[in-house]
Amino acid sequence: MTTSKALPALPLLAPLMAAGTIATPAAAATVSVTIPRINVAEYHRPYVVGWLEPAAGGPARTVFVWYDVKKAGREPGTKWLADLRSWWRKGGRSMNLPADGLSGATRAPGTYQVALPANLPAGQYVFKVEAARETGGRELVSVPITVPVKKSASAAGTSELGAVTIR
Numbered sequence: 082m083t084t085s086k087a088l089p090a091l092p093l094l095a096p097l098m099a100a101g102t103i104a105t106p107a108a109a110a111t112v113s114v115t116i117p118r119i120n121v122a123e124y125h126r127p128y129v130v131g132w133l134e135p136a137a138g139g140p141a142r143t144v145f146v147w148y149d150v151k152k153a154g155r156e157p158g159t160k161w162l163a164d165l166r167s168w169w170r171k172g173g174r175s176m177n178l179p180a181d182g183l184s185g186a187t188r189a190p191g192t193y194q195v196a197l198p199a200n201l202p203a204g205q206y207v208f209k210v211e212a213a214r215e216t217g218g219r220e221l222v223s224v225p226i227t228v229p230v231k232k233s234a235s236a237a238g239t240s241e242l243g244a245v246t247i248r
Contacts, residue, residue, distance in 0.1 A: 110197040110230040112144070114210055115243030118190040119217070126187035127214035127241055128161060130168045131195065136205035136225065141171040144208075145195050146178065147185050164213040167221050197247070201228045212241040 112131060129147045134140075149158030159178050163169050178184055197208075206226050213219040220241035226234050235246040 109199055110226075110228075111248055112195045112197060112208060112210075113192055113244070113246040113248070114195065115192045115245070116188055116190050116212070117238075117241075117243040119240075121217070123216055125215040125217065126189060127212040127217065128165055128187060129210065129212045129242075130162075130165050130173065131208065131210045132168055132171065133197075133201070133206050133208055134171070136207055141168070142198065143168070143172065143176065143180070143183055144198065145185065146173075146176075146180065146183055147187050148178075150179055150184055150186050161213075161215070164219065165211045166213075166219070167209065168211050192243075197228075197230070203228050208245070208247055210242060210245050212238070214241055217241060 114129065114131065116127060116129065127147075128149070129145075131144045132141045133144060134142075146162070148162055152158035162173060162178070165173060204227070206228060208224045208226055209221060210224075211219070211221045218240050220238045222236050222238045222242050222245045224234050224236045224245055224247055226247050230247060233246060233248045235244055237244045
């Protein structure tokens, strides 16, 4: 059995891992995004996008896009992604959607967890979450973070978004 063959090597690797010679896998950082329940007569689920930007400026990296992926016909769901104006200008307009692993359907009110990309270089970033809702509002929340993430950071919206927390 392969399990028994792998066990003897672990004691040999432990001193190297403790000394920092071999990188140990870090716990993946996650983003928690809350979409609040809004009491209005005509509620539509918001389009929501999350992306990372280097704090000093530079290209954005989209982490997730939640939109009406099943809408087809004369007005596909991607038509309204331009309403997520900050992300759209930062690089959303050049994305080919749906993007495997990034695109998903709109979400009902609640709190959702999304993993940050594992291969981020160390440094200062700003994680941004933007939401826009038909017959509703638009909101952008920014959370400054340092990678690797060692402590939680959060910010909260006031209307279309609730708390955005990175752990």
